[in-house]
Amino acid sequence: MDSSLIRSNISRYVALDDREIEFLESILIPRPFKQGELIVKGGEQARYLMFVNSGYLMTYYSDKDGADHVIQFAAAGWWAGDIYSLSKEPYTLYTTKALCDGELLLLPRPAQHQLFENYNKFERYFRLVFQNSVIKHQLRFVESHTQPAEQRYLLFTATYPNMEKYVAQKYIASYLGITPEFLSKVRKKLLQK
Amino acid sequence: MDSSLIRSNISRYVALDDREIEFLESILIPRPFKQGELIVKGGEQARYLMFVNSGYLMTYYSDKDGADHVIQFAAAGWWAGDIYSLSKEPYTLYTTKALCDGELLLLPRPAQHQLFENYNKFERYFRLVFQNSVIKHQLRFVESHTQPAEQRYLLFTATYPNMEKYVAQKYIASYLGITPEFLSKVRKKLLQK
DNA sequence: CGTCTATTTGAATGTACTCAAAAGCGGTGG
DNA sequence: CCACCGCTTTTGAGTACATTCAAATAGACG
Numbered sequence: 001m002d003s004s005l006i007r008s009n010i011s012r013y014v015a016l017d018d019r020e021i022e023f024l025e026s027i028l029i030p031r032p033f034k035q036g037e038l039i040v041k042g043g044e045q046a047r048y049l050m051f052v053n054s055g056y057l058m059t060y061y062s063d064k065d066g067a068d069h070v071i072q073f074a075a076a077g078w079w080a081g082d083i084y085s086l087s088k089e090p091y092t093l094y095t096t097k098a099l100c101d102g103e104l105l106l107l108p109r110p111a112q113h114q115l116f117e118n119y120n121k122f123e124r125y126f127r128l129v130f131q132n133s134v135i136k137h138q139l140r141f142v143e144s145h146t147q148p149a150e151q152r153y154l155l156f157t158a159t160y161p162n163m164e165k166y167v168a169q170k171y172i173a174s175y176l177g178i179t180p181e182f183l184s185k186v187r188k189k190l191l192q193k
Numbered sequence: 194m195d196s197s198l199i200r201s202n203i204s205r206y207v208a209l210d211d212r213e214i215e216f217l218e219s220i221l222i223p224r225p226f227k228q229g230e231l232i233v234k235g236g237e238q239a240r241y242l243m244f245v246n247s248g249y250l251m252t253y254y255s256d257k258d259g260a261d262h263v264i265q266f267a268a269a270g271w272w273a274g275d276i277y278s279l280s281k282e283p284y285t286l287y288t289t290k291a292l293c294d295g296e297l298l299l300l301p302r303p304a305q306h307q308l309f310e311n312y313n314k315f316e317r318y319f320r321l322v323f324q325n326s327v328i329k330h331q332l333r334f335v336e337s338h339t340q341p342a343e344q345r346y347l348l349f350t351a352t353y354p355n356m357e358k359y360v361a362q363k364y365i366a367s368y369l370g371i372t373p374e375f376l377s378k379v380r381k382k383l384l385q386k
Numbered sequence: 387c388g389t390c391t392a393t394t395t396g397a398a399t400g401t402a403c404t405c406a407a408a409a410g411c412g413g414t415g416g
Numbered sequence: 417c418c419a420c421c422g423c424t425t426t427t428g429a430g431t432a433c434a435t436t437c438a439a440a441t442a443g444a445c446g
Contacts, residue, residue: 069338127320
């Protein structure tokens with residue numbers, strides 16, 4: 001298993017010693033995935049934290065009318081959006097889908113507890129991960145209420161330069177909080193400029 | 194100083210022993226505030242985490258055009274929205290304003306480090322606080338893109354039953370992501386029913 | 387009481403949505 | 417290899433939700 005990506009990610013927040021790295025590697029489970037695969041479905045038990053080792057994923061909420069609302073995209077080096085199901089809730093609300101072939105590193109729930117009990121550096125690491133995630137969510141929220149759709153789309157393409165190759169436009173529209181039809185019109189208008 | 198509220202809040206996540214409580218109390222600073230007071234202004238140094246011991250606060254972002262965008266309201270027993278400035282960033286983007294008289298408990302930045310270094314229960318506590326905050330932000334985001342303004346307003350009044358007594362409507366409008374004028378019309382329509 | 391700000395109201399406008407139909411695109415099987 | 421199927425994207429017309437601007441009214445505070 002190649003744990004270099006997750007190790008370098010963690011080392012941006014806390015310094016791990018050999019013992020901690022060894023333990024981490026002993027509990028991570030490599031999990032390859034194929035394009036289009038539904039890795040976790042909304043309503044299922046949330047059994048793992050998912051670190052993206054390679055490839056692209058997205059996490060979305062399917063409402064009662066069957067409409068999907070994209071919460072987050074995740075590239076290699078990110079935790080999948082459904083990281084949040086390590087809460088008390090045993091079931092996740094969100095579906096996680098592969099946008100191309102790739103590999104996850106799974107951190108099973110029981111192992112999470114071991115990790116937190118025995119190595120409090122990981123507690124800190126995840127505190128910082130969540131903390132930064134909250135900050136990003138706040139910014140995204142402010143953006144979504146200050147900028148019109150066109151600006152938000154431009155911001156998206158700047159932030160996720162490669163994502164458009166992998167994601168159907170309707171999911172980008174969903175992420176931006178607009179309809180696919182309207183995104184199509186926004187793009188047309190931008191191309192004419 | 195009355196630390197009963199913060200202790201009972203923390204005890205929902207981790208059990209503190211006497212030593213830990215004593216230390217916590219030794220580093221918290223009571224800070225009374227008056228209605229309308231700007232407790233922290235956007236652009237200033239973020240020097241404290243702020244726990245609301247009594248009263249109501251709100252946290253907002255003022256954009257370059259001078260428009261305010263409310264991120265969060267906070268009642269007694271909550272951490273103020275600007276909790277997020279315990280990150281690496283030395284300055285906060287957000288302004289925190291008192292909506293009535295009340296009292297904060299301040300947790301200064303240097304004391305945060307002591308807390309995290311010496312008592313890893315607090316690390317866990319804040320991990321869980323952030324974790325739950327992320328979950329709430331995600332839900333709020335999905336709501337704001339699935340429900341029309343009228344629904345969001347009803348949800349708001351149900352979620353924060355007393356808040357309307359303290360908050361100017363224009364700030365509720367801002368929190369909901371609509372203009373004050375439109376909120377006024379929404380309310381009128383609801384009253385006619 | 388007067389001033390300042392918040393709220394209400396109305397008219398005109400704009401942004402984004404719905405619905406429906408056509409065009410494009412990718413994969414599968416004959 | 418081409419034809420067909422299903423799904424995504426585009427396009428257009430009509431509509432709805434929400435905004436802007438302006439003016440009138442109401443409330444809060446000194």
